[in-house]
Amino acid sequence: MLPFYPAFLAGMMLVVLADDAFTFLFGWEFMSLASFALVVSHHGVAENVRAGLVYLMMAAFGTLALMLAFGLLAAGGEGVSLQALSFSAMRAHGPTPLAAAVVLGLALLGAGSKAGLVPLHVWLPLAHPAAPSHVSALMSGVMTKVAVYGFIRIVFDLAGPPAWWWGVPVLLVAGPTAVAGVLYALMQTDVKRVLACSTIENIGIIFVGLGLALAFEANGAPAVAALALTAALFHVVNHALFKSLLFFGAGAVLVATGEKRMGMLGGLIHAMPQTALAMLVGAAAISALPPLNGFVSEWLTFQAILLSPDLPVWGLKMLIPAVGALLALAAALAAACFVRLYGIVFLGRPRSAAASQAREADGFTRTAMASLAVLCLAAGILPGPVIDALQGAVAPLVGVRMTGQGHLAWLSIIPVAEGRSSYNGFLVFVFIALSASLAALAVHAFGSRAVRRAPAWDCGFPGDDPLAQYSAESFAQPLRRVFGRSLFAARETVTMPPPGDMAPARLSVSERDPAWAFLFAPLGRAVSALSGRANAIAHLNIRNYLALVFGALVLLLVVLALWA
Amino acid sequence: MGNLVFDIAHLLAGLQVLVSFLLLYQDRLGALIRVFALQAVLLALSVAWQAYAQDAPHLYVTAAIALIFKVLIIPVALDRMVVRLGIHRQVETVVSVGPTMLAGIGLVGLSLVVMLRVTAGEADALAREDLAFALSVVLLGLLMMITRRNAVSQIIGFMSLENGLILAAAGARGMPLVVEISVAFSVLIAFIVIGSFVFRIRERFDTVDVDALERFRGGRG
Numbered sequence: 001m002l003p004f005y006p007a008f009l010a011g012m013m014l015v016v017l018a019d020d021a022f023t024f025l026f027g028w029e030f031m032s033l034a035s036f037a038l039v040v041s042h043h044g045v046a047e048n049v050r051a052g053l054v055y056l057m058m059a060a061f062g063t064l065a066l067m068l069a070f071g072l073l074a075a076g077g078e079g080v081s082l083q084a085l086s087f088s089a090m091r092a093h094g095p096t097p098l099a100a101a102v103v104l105g106l107a108l109l110g111a112g113s114k115a116g117l118v119p120l121h122v123w124l125p126l127a128h129p130a131a132p133s134h135v136s137a138l139m140s141g142v143m144t145k146v147a148v149y150g151f152i153r154i155v156f157d158l159a160g161p162p163a164w165w166w167g168v169p170v171l172l173v174a175g176p177t178a179v180a181g182v183l184y185a186l187m188q189t190d191v192k193r194v195l196a197c198s199t200i201e202n203i204g205i206i207f208v209g210l211g212l213a214l215a216f217e218a219n220g221a222p223a224v225a226a227l228a229l230t231a232a233l234f235h236v237v238n239h240a241l242f243k244s245l246l247f248f249g250a251g252a253v254l255v256a257t258g259e260k261r262m263g264m265l266g267g268l269i270h271a272m273p274q275t276a277l278a279m280l281v282g283a284a285a286i287s288a289l290p291p292l293n294g295f296v297s298e299w300l301t302f303q304a305i306l307l308s309p310d311l312p313v314w315g316l317k318m319l320i321p322a323v324g325a326l327l328a329l330a331a332a333l334a335a336a337c338f339v340r341l342y343g344i345v346f347l348g349r350p351r352s353a354a355a356s357q358a359r360e361a362d363g364f365t366r367t368a369m370a371s372l373a374v375l376c377l378a379a380g381i382l383p384g385p386v387i388d389a390l391q392g393a394v395a396p397l398v399g400v401r402m403t404g405q406g407h408l409a410w411l412s413i414i415p416v417a418e419g420r421s422s423y424n425g426f427l428v429f430v431f432i433a434l435s436a437s438l439a440a441l442a443v444h445a446f447g448s449r450a451v452r453r454a455p456a457w458d459c460g461f462p463g464d465d466p467l468a469q470y471s472a473e474s475f476a477q478p479l480r481r482v483f484g485r486s487l488f489a490a491r492e493t494v495t496m497p498p499p500g501d502m503a504p505a506r507l508s509v510s511e512r513d514p515a516w517a518f519l520f521a522p523l524g525r526a527v528s529a530l531s532g533r534a535n536a537i538a539h540l541n542i543r544n545y546l547a548l549v550f551g552a553l554v555l556l557l558v559v560l561a562l563w564a
Numbered sequence: 565m566g567n568l569v570f571d572i573a574h575l576l577a578g579l580q581v582l583v584s585f586l587l588l589y590q591d592r593l594g595a596l597i598r599v600f601a602l603q604a605v606l607l608a609l610s611v612a613w614q615a616y617a618q619d620a621p622h623l624y625v626t627a628a629i630a631l632i633f634k635v636l637i638i639p640v641a642l643d644r645m646v647v648r649l650g651i652h653r654q655v656e657t658v659v660s661v662g663p664t665m666l667a668g669i670g671l672v673g674l675s676l677v678v679m680l681r682v683t684a685g686e687a688d689a690l691a692r693e694d695l696a697f698a699l700s701v702v703l704l705g706l707l708m709m710i711t712r713r714n715a716v717s718q719i720i721g722f723m724s725l726e727n728g729l730i731l732a733a734a735g736a737r738g739m740p741l742v743v744e745i746s747v748a749f750s751v752l753i754a755f756i757v758i759g760s761f762v763f764r765i766r767e768r769f770d771t772v773d774v775d776a777l778e779r780f781r782g783g784r785g
Contacts, residue, residue: 542718543709543710543712543713546706546709546710547710549706550703550706550707550709550710553703553706554671554674554703557674557675557678558674560678560681560682561674561677561678561681
């Protein structure tokens with residue numbers, strides 16, 4: 001595994017350094033293959049091998065789509081040469097409107113399959129849990145961002161000025177991705193799988209920002225486009241920070257207990273207080289709670305959404321608020337998802353012997369998590385300098401930059417106009433810190449100082465079984481009943497033993513991923529049917545093979561005779 | 565004089581195509597081998613005539629190689645093989661003669677159309693005609709290979725196909741002698757390999773019908 005980790009890093013570096021399509025695709029494929037090797041590093045487990053294969057298929061598909069996109073962009077230039085593959089040559093002659101539209105679709109497919117847009121997300125919940133935790137952090141935190149970079153590079157930079165409708169397909173994919181991703185996350189019971197599914201949600205949020213930027217840029221509002229693109233890029237930075245932090249935390253828990261099933265964890269805040277604190281910061285940040293960084297980027301996205309009534313196109317005026325509603329729903333569900341994750345893993349009482357005997361993670365792990373937590377907090381309290389730093393990337397893409405935010409008084413940010421909205425992360429932080437300390441002081445002043453340990457949640461339960469606690473499944477049950485029935489075909493079946501039988505009653509929950517059921521399973525059946533037909537060609541006799549050769553030769557000659 | 569040169573080259577090449585048709589409807593192996601030898605004689609004559617017409621003495625060597633290998637060694641060896649296999653009287657079930665001949669006529673027409681069009685204005689008339697006839701011989705050889713079941717007649721189809729290649733090579737000016745010699749030897753080696761292969765098939769399966777191999781292939785479906 002050791003040699004693949006730097007190779008993976010090098011591949012990602014190469015993608016963002018590339019100045020021509022060949023280097024870009026080479027780096028992209030290198031990155032895919034190295035991460036595939038990392039995903040199957042525990043290849044003794046059949047499940048991991050399957051995850052690796054699914055990942056490899058999706059990666060190959062994505063590269064194919066990108067290759068076609070670059071081919072369309074390079075066509076029409078000065079013939080077939082390496083020169084025509086350079087980004088500057090592609091910029092010099094923009095594609096025709098039709099080609100640009102196809103390029104947009106291909107970029108959505110290619111970069112979207114790597115980033116995890118629904119319904120191309122199926123590899124994420126499989127590959128991330130299969131990989132070692134630090135690799136998951138890198139894949140989820142950074143590699144999906146490389147895919148976002150690829151999308152921005154192709155659509156914003158190379159494909160020329162956008163048409164008015166370009167934002168529509170992006171928004172139509174991104175909004176449902178955000179909601180579906182977090183719903184997937186709520187259904188999962190494996191810690192790393194929850195985090196992987198939440199990556200899908202965050203990619204949805206980022207692509208909502210990108211779709212808004214496209215819509216506003218194409219419809220004559222470049223300043224708002226700059227705001228939306230800044231929001232998307234800010235969320236890219238944020239997600240890289242807090243998702244890495246959360247994966248590190250999940251890895252620390254995995255090392256300490258050997259468990260990633262939530263049903264086997266619990267009460268780790270006593271054994272691993274520092275890890276628990278860092279994870280709390282990460283969970284709050286990803287749930288978009290002020291004063292952390294996740295709030296700032298989602299708030300900026302909503303600022304752009306709130307400006308949609310100024311757009312001239314009616315379709316966008318209707319669509320963007322609807323996507324905003326989806327985004328709001330996703331944000332709320334994300335909070336629920338991370339309350340569930342944090343509450344089940346770190347609070348309550350241990351659900352297994354392994355969880356009760358956990359030890360705090362080692363110094364390096366804690367330092368890594370603490371530094372990421374500090375960065376999350378810093379980006380939340382001081383969003384102005386981050387926004388200003390992002391303008392270097394935003395200005396060349398949409399032509400204008402947001403007004404400088406770093407120098408504003410009291411560290412506040414004003415994305416549009418002062419009369420409209422402003423946010424001051426520092427003030428919120430000070431207020432929260434002050435009120436929390438005051439509350440703590442008051443509790444300690446007026447309440448008892450003695451620590452009292454009493455049976456938890458003992459209302460009506462005679463036994464002292466930690467399994468009687470609220471579980472991951474039970475926490476998700478209301479949401480599963482509301483959303484899961486139609487979307488995931490979630491079914492709950494209760495198996496009651498007949499009267500007199502001492503066997504336990506069972507409640508089992510089943511759900512299916514609609515992407516698998518309606519897209520990939522039929523696709524797989526079609527492929528295997530076709531290959532079944534084609535297989536017959538592999539079992540002919542010599543004469544038939546010669547006849548095939550002969551037939552092909554005659555056919556080509558006929559074509560030559562007719563064509564020339 | 566120029567006209568006569570052209571006419572004789574044309575005649576010899578055309579005769580080869582005619583002999584290819586003769587090959588197509590022979591249903592006895594002995595006759596097949598002798599017709600093949602006839603085609604090889606015509607090939608040697610044709611190459612020798614090209615040597616005279618192009619004033620290229622190395623083509624005489626090619627003609628000699630064709631004469632020695634294809635008229636003498638290979639037919640004699642094939643004859644002995646057929647006798648040893650005991651199939652010299654056997655009538656081979658050819659995929660019915662009529663459609664095969666019709667297909668052959670179509671192929672000759674096709675190759676004439678293709679070659680005369682593709683080479684229009686780029687080569688002299690002699691080379692163009694030669695190439696068209698050569699392509700016909702190649703296609704007819706291939707047709708023979710796919711319509712025959714017997715391994716020996718497939719060998720003859722292959723050798724006839726190779727005659728067409730040599731004809732094309734002789735027609736095109738500036739073909740180095742080394743290439744021709746190496747082609748001739750590789751054909752001889754192919755003949756040896758296929759010949760021994762035929763005996764192995766015979767030993768194993770008691771027949772030289774290549775369709776018999778089919779039963780011994782695993783993994784169907």
